[in-house]
Amino acid sequence: MKPAPFAYKKVRSLDEAVALLGEKEAKVLAGGQSLIATLNMRLSSPSLLIDINGLDGLSGISEKGGAVEVGALARHAQAERSDVIAKHAPLIARALPHIGHPAIRNRGTLGGSIAFADPAAELPACLLALDGEVDATGPKGKRTIKAQDFFRGLFETALAPQEVLTAIRVPAADKGARVGFAELARRHGDYAIVGLAASARADGKGLSNVRLAYFGVGNTPVRAKKAEAALASGNIEAAVAALDLDPNDDVQATARLKKHLAGVLLRRVAKQLLEAGS
Amino acid sequence: MNSYALDIALTVNGERVSKRVDARKTLVDFLRDDLALTGSHVGCEHGVCGACTVRVDGEIIRGCLMLAAQCDGATVDTIEGMSDSGEIADLQTAFEQRNALQCGYCTPGMLAAAQDLLKRGAIPSRDDIREHLSGNYCRCTGYHAIVDAVEAVAQARAKGR
Numbered sequence: 001m002k003p004a005p006f007a008y009k010k011v012r013s014l015d016e017a018v019a020l021l022g023e024k025e026a027k028v029l030a031g032g033q034s035l036i037a038t039l040n041m042r043l044s045s046p047s048l049l050i051d052i053n054g055l056d057g058l059s060g061i062s063e064k065g066g067a068v069e070v071g072a073l074a075r076h077a078q079a080e081r082s083d084v085i086a087k088h089a090p091l092i093a094r095a096l097p098h099i100g101h102p103a104i105r106n107r108g109t110l111g112g113s114i115a116f117a118d119p120a121a122e123l124p125a126c127l128l129a130l131d132g133e134v135d136a137t138g139p140k141g142k143r144t145i146k147a148q149d150f151f152r153g154l155f156e157t158a159l160a161p162q163e164v165l166t167a168i169r170v171p172a173a174d175k176g177a178r179v180g181f182a183e184l185a186r187r188h189g190d191y192a193i194v195g196l197a198a199s200a201r202a203d204g205k206g207l208s209n210v211r212l213a214y215f216g217v218g219n220t221p222v223r224a225k226k227a228e229a230a231l232a233s234g235n236i237e238a239a240v241a242a243l244d245l246d247p248n249d250d251v252q253a254t255a256r257l258k259k260h261l262a263g264v265l266l267r268r269v270a271k272q273l274l275e276a277g278s
Numbered sequence: 279m280n281s282y283a284l285d286i287a288l289t290v291n292g293e294r295v296s297k298r299v300d301a302r303k304t305l306v307d308f309l310r311d312d313l314a315l316t317g318s319h320v321g322c323e324h325g326v327c328g329a330c331t332v333r334v335d336g337e338i339i340r341g342c343l344m345l346a347a348q349c350d351g352a353t354v355d356t357i358e359g360m361s362d363s364g365e366i367a368d369l370q371t372a373f374e375q376r377n378a379l380q381c382g383y384c385t386p387g388m389l390a391a392a393q394d395l396l397k398r399g400a401i402p403s404r405d406d407i408r409e410h411l412s413g414n415y416c417r418c419t420g421y422h423a424i425v426d427a428v429e430a431v432a433q434a435r436a437k438g439r
Contacts, residue, residue: 008301101413
């Protein structure tokens with residue numbers, strides 16, 4: 001199908017983007033790898049696309065003050081090649097190859113993936129697992145939103161209608177940081193049937209601060225808190241038994257199958273978390 | 279002013295092109311409808327099948343997931359350009375010799391994605407090839423012949439260096 005008609009404006013400043021977002025049914029165009037697909041399918045029909053791809057200063061990837069900051073326009077392929085991501089954000093490094101395909105990763109942006117908040121996407125779950133945050137700029141200026149407060153519902157975030165996501169930030173991994181990532185998809189690069197992004201701290205031979213963020217099992221990325229507690233005590237099978245997920249059937253799998261696969265993934269990810277130097 | 283139609287100027291297969299386009303027109307539709315470059319195919323129109331793969335500023339992208347309006351100032355290479363320049367002549371020959379195509383619908387995208395992998399220079403493993411072509415659907419060949427062809431060209435190019 002073809003998109004319904006819309007107006008297009010390539011903006012030269014963030015202020016211009018924020019002002020234009022005041023227009024009815026305006027949407028921000030970043031990488032466009034989800035948005036343009038929804039336009040083509042007429043699942044969405046904005047009146048105005050605000051193209052932010054020409055904005056300077058939103059594409060950086062840097063580590064400072066114990067945090068990794070990724071500008072909203074940094075592309076997946078750029079992050080895949082980034083030494084900062086490889087060294088300081090290993091969970092994101094593990095997730096990136098699973099996002100779409102090379103041609104998609106050349107265009108798609110990390111900020112766009114977070115702002116679109118597809119419940120089956122990898123990066124929202126990574127942000128939640130890492131206890132990360134996002135920066136957003138609106139008419140009242142800039143604010144920071146924690147990941148746990150950001151994902152509100154199906155494709156719904158805490159961003160106000162006139163706010164633009166400008167950066168995401170996660171704690172830089174140090175020596176005691178452990179991460180794990182696994183997903184099951186029918187074809188590599190497709191949206192996951194079920195996926196799991198996890199972080200923890202090495203604590204003696206065990207783990208502490210375990211955070212398990214599942215994707216593809218609800219309207220948002222979902223923490224499995226009972227399983228986190230069980231895994232921290234070192235018992236993988238108890239953690240699997242404690243999985244308190246409540247997925248719905250979807251076109252890819254039944255809820256029952258998703259729950260089973262969530263356990264499969266937890267066993268795999270638990271092994272990654274428990275491996276030294278993961 | 280926000281406009282429903284825009285004037286764009288870009289370079290397509292080495293030629294300067296200036297056109298007025300609807301804001302909603304995707305790059306692949308622009309290439310096919312406005313420039314009669316029908317080698318880039320329209321398959322799923324939502325980024326899944328890879329039949330519309332072209333290069334923008336040297337990187338492969340989905341022609342259905344980028345607007346023509348976004349390509350103002352860009353350099354675009356389509357299968358016609360890659361073919362005419364001889365850049366992928368060896369890949370095309372290998373695809374033909376190994377029956378790596380039947381209906382040919384996926385082939386332009388498949389060749390563009392394969393060339394993107396091969397121009398990195400290293401000899402990719404079969405897994406690397408499969409991974410790089412994972413975003414390109416072929417419903418005829420079962421992929422083995424395509425992987426064979428890409429692998430053969432990778433090895434031949436390495437020998438020629």
